[in-house]
Amino acid sequence: MTQTEPGVQLGRFGDFGGRFVPEALIAALDELDAARTAATADPEFSRELARLHRDYTGRPTPLTEVPRFAEHAGGARVFLKREDLTHTGSHKINNVLGQALLTVRMGKKRVIAETGAGQHGVATATAAALMGLDCTVYMGEKDTRRQSLNVARMRLLGAEVVPVSHGSSTLKDAINEALRDWVTNVEDTHYLLGTVTGPHPFPTMVRDFHRIIGDEAHDQLRELTGGLPDIVCACVGGGSNAMGIFQRFRDEPGVRLVGFEAGGEGVATGRHAARFSSGEPGVLHGAATYVLQDEDGQTLESHSVSAGLDYPSVGPEHAYLRASGRAEYQPVNDDEAMEAFALLCRTEGILPAIESAHALAGALRMGKEAEPGTVILVNLSGRGDKDVETAATWFGLTGEDAVRAEAPGDASDGPPTDPPHAPSEGIES
Amino acid sequence: MSALDAVFASCRDQGRAALVAYLPAGFPDAASSREAMVALVEAGADIVEVGVPYTDPLMDGPVIQDAADRALAGGFRVRDLLGNVEAVAAAGGSAVVMSYWNPILRYGPDDFARDLAAAGGAGLITPDLIPDEAADWRAAAQAHGVAPIFLVAPSSTDARLAMTTSACRGFVYAASTMGVTGTRASVGGGAADLVARTRAVTDLPISVGLGVSTREQAAEVASFADGVIVGSALVRALGEGTASGAGLDPLRTLTADLAEGVRQR
Numbered sequence: 001m002t003q004t005e006p007g008v009q010l011g012r013f014g015d016f017g018g019r020f021v022p023e024a025l026i027a028a029l030d031e032l033d034a035a036r037t038a039a040t041a042d043p044e045f046s047r048e049l050a051r052l053h054r055d056y057t058g059r060p061t062p063l064t065e066v067p068r069f070a071e072h073a074g075g076a077r078v079f080l081k082r083e084d085l086t087h088t089g090s091h092k093i094n095n096v097l098g099q100a101l102l103t104v105r106m107g108k109k110r111v112i113a114e115t116g117a118g119q120h121g122v123a124t125a126t127a128a129a130l131m132g133l134d135c136t137v138y139m140g141e142k143d144t145r146r147q148s149l150n151v152a153r154m155r156l157l158g159a160e161v162v163p164v165s166h167g168s169s170t171l172k173d174a175i176n177e178a179l180r181d182w183v184t185n186v187e188d189t190h191y192l193l194g195t196v197t198g199p200h201p202f203p204t205m206v207r208d209f210h211r212i213i214g215d216e217a218h219d220q221l222r223e224l225t226g227g228l229p230d231i232v233c234a235c236v237g238g239g240s241n242a243m244g245i246f247q248r249f250r251d252e253p254g255v256r257l258v259g260f261e262a263g264g265e266g267v268a269t270g271r272h273a274a275r276f277s278s279g280e281p282g283v284l285h286g287a288a289t290y291v292l293q294d295e296d297g298q299t300l301e302s303h304s305v306s307a308g309l310d311y312p313s314v315g316p317e318h319a320y321l322r323a324s325g326r327a328e329y330q331p332v333n334d335d336e337a338m339e340a341f342a343l344l345c346r347t348e349g350i351l352p353a354i355e356s357a358h359a360l361a362g363a364l365r366m367g368k369e370a371e372p373g374t375v376i377l378v379n380l381s382g383r384g385d386k387d388v389e390t391a392a393t394w395f396g397l398t399g400e401d402a403v404r405a406e407a408p409g410d411a412s413d414g415p416p417t418d419p420p421h422a423p424s425e426g427i428e429s
Numbered sequence: 430m431s432a433l434d435a436v437f438a439s440c441r442d443q444g445r446a447a448l449v450a451y452l453p454a455g456f457p458d459a460a461s462s463r464e465a466m467v468a469l470v471e472a473g474a475d476i477v478e479v480g481v482p483y484t485d486p487l488m489d490g491p492v493i494q495d496a497a498d499r500a501l502a503g504g505f506r507v508r509d510l511l512g513n514v515e516a517v518a519a520a521g522g523s524a525v526v527m528s529y530w531n532p533i534l535r536y537g538p539d540d541f542a543r544d545l546a547a548a549g550g551a552g553l554i555t556p557d558l559i560p561d562e563a564a565d566w567r568a569a570a571q572a573h574g575v576a577p578i579f580l581v582a583p584s585s586t587d588a589r590l591a592m593t594t595s596a597c598r599g600f601v602y603a604a605s606t607m608g609v610t611g612t613r614a615s616v617g618g619g620a621a622d623l624v625a626r627t628r629a630v631t632d633l634p635i636s637v638g639l640g641v642s643t644r645e646q647a648a649e650v651a652s653f654a655d656g657v658i659v660g661s662a663l664v665r666a667l668g669e670g671t672a673s674g675a676g677l678d679p680l681r682t683l684t685a686d687l688a689e690g691v692r693q694r
Contacts, residue, residue, distance in 0.1 A: 009562065020558060021559070022488050022557055023579070023593065023604070024583070024584050024607055025584075026589065167498070173485075176487045183487075183608060184607055186584065187607070280535075284531065293531065296532055296536075299484040299531075
């Protein structure tokens with residue numbers, strides 16, 4: 001920072017983060033920052049949030065060892081942090097309840113949210129119903145089709161769901177539209193951003209609301225194994241579940257932190273969401289971070305079988321963790337993720353979200369590379385009920401195409417070729 | 430005296446506000462967008478805002494979003510905007526660029542300031558870059574003699590108005606209402622209040638944007654501001670002229686109308 005700098009740079013993670021937003025939003029960001037700082041220091045807020053976590057969400061979520069799945073992981077022990085078992089079915093509820101309580105404290109009556117897979121939208125609609133807030137959810141039009149079940153869930157919960165058909169009609173465009181709504185209605189509206197990106201204080205605040213994942217997992221794993229994990233695996237779209245589980249372990253130098261991005265159809269094809277493989281530092285949605293962009297700084301469209309990872313940017317603290325060498329990031333392709341999805345279903349009776357299946361595939365990869373007995377902790381960030389149609393189409397399990405519905409071994413040979421799937425389009429094909 | 434200082438001084442001498450007219454570069458295509466910007470100058474715009482089409486324009490409403498999408502689909506490249514700047518300057522107008530930050534960051538702030546100055550551009554408006562994050566850009570702008578123009582909003586505190594205006598050169602962009610670009614039935618009553626609060630902390634000219642589309646609105650804003658910024662209405666006029674075969678006529682007519690408005694304060 002130079003002496004001529006008139007304002008103070010807030011929310012920096014090394015070269016990343018900050019506040020790259022219109023001036024009109026600065027007052028609301030300052031208000032939010034003040035509210036969350038005051039709330040953090042207020043035992044009443046902490047008690048209320050803890051009560052909701054326990055009585056409403058169902059925390060603590062279990063830690064499940066999955067030995068039959070781990071047979072495919074080179075002799076590693078694999079433990080799943082079961083965020084899929086929360087009320088609403090993903091980790092998203094942790095952050096949503098925190099921000100919804102802040103919304104009430106700030107005296108605002110309405111929340112807006114973006115959603116990709118629909119999990120954050122469902123969680124936001126849920127909290128809005130619980131606390132009597134009006135709720136509007138922006139969702140890329142393409143995502144409303146491939147995650148139609150979640151659209152219905154949000155509407156049942158009383159939220160207005162607005163399909164966004166500008167740009168690529170996915171998560172990034174939903175965020176643009178939510179920001180437009182916010183700048184127009186900021187007086188009475190809180191933007192309940194669902195991941196660890198955006199302008200300060202969102203990356204820090206959302207991370208802190210999710211750190212309960214890692215805190216619980218740390219204690220649970222210690223009870224089961226007497227020690228720390230060797231490797232922590234999480235999928236990374238915006239990166240909230242990963243920051244949530246990484247946070248407790250980042251100061252433990254012996255623990256490897258590995259994030260798995262959507263490799264889509266393969267990084268070499270250009271149809272992916274692997275920001276750390278081919279993205280460049282830039283600015284998107286209020287944060288300096290890695291962005292899939294062309295040489296003019298125009299955002300490139302991302303592709304993934306998973307709507308929740310289909311995002312061309314990533315939380316700025318992940319960019320920092322990568323730059324500092326504390327965490328590493330690897331792409332997992334659609335077919336690898338779907339294989340892990342099928343494997344967990346068949347070996348453990350757990351249907352994961354396709355997002356989380358990227359972390360499972362990463363755990364299989366890590367396990368095969370590691371010494372036998374390596375302890376791998378995986379954040380199973382969500383459940384896969386919303387993905388049944390996508391998976392059924394992928395594996396050809398419906399109607400006359402159900403001939404390949406046998407055995408997970410088939411999946412490990414790759415998805416069936418008849419009918420040909422269209423991964424980036426999900427169920428719409 | 431910088432080019433922008435001269436424009437506002439001249440308008441002040443004439444007892445009127447300046448007309449600041451926005452169009453995106455590359456819309457409806459590269460050549461037509463240059464002709465359209467020249468037409469703005471000929472029809473009475475004092476300053477032309479050369480917009481940079483961007484994939485994620487979060488401060489823009491549907492009219493400008495659609496125009497940006499069309500420009501990008503037509504192959505717009507960021508360097509093309511320098512041709513627009515040169516065309517405006519050659520026509521005797523004053524050009525400022527309006528861009529979201531990432532395209533400028535990618536171009537290189539110092540390279541951009543250098544090339545903008547060389548093309549005859551007077552400044553850069555940055556809707557998603559606040560001075561707090563703009564140390565590099567401000568240094569580059571100063572080094573190459575282009576004006577960094579930041580926005581103030583009705584929600585800005587007095588302290589932020591003072592900080593932001595102290596970082597501006599040329600003029601201050603005052604967003605009339607809380608919201609995105611687009612025409613509105615009325616320019617918010619908050620605009621006059623924001624201009625008054627801003628005047629209390631700066632001697633720079635203040636231009637008001639967001640929502641102005643008619644001569645009457647231009648005249649109303651001209652009664653309290655130094656500049657009147659019009660965007661979406663002009664983009665729509667250009668789009669309609671292109672679609673109907675009327676060419677630049679609707680754009681010229683609206684611009685001339687607005688130029689009368691800023692003289693009716």
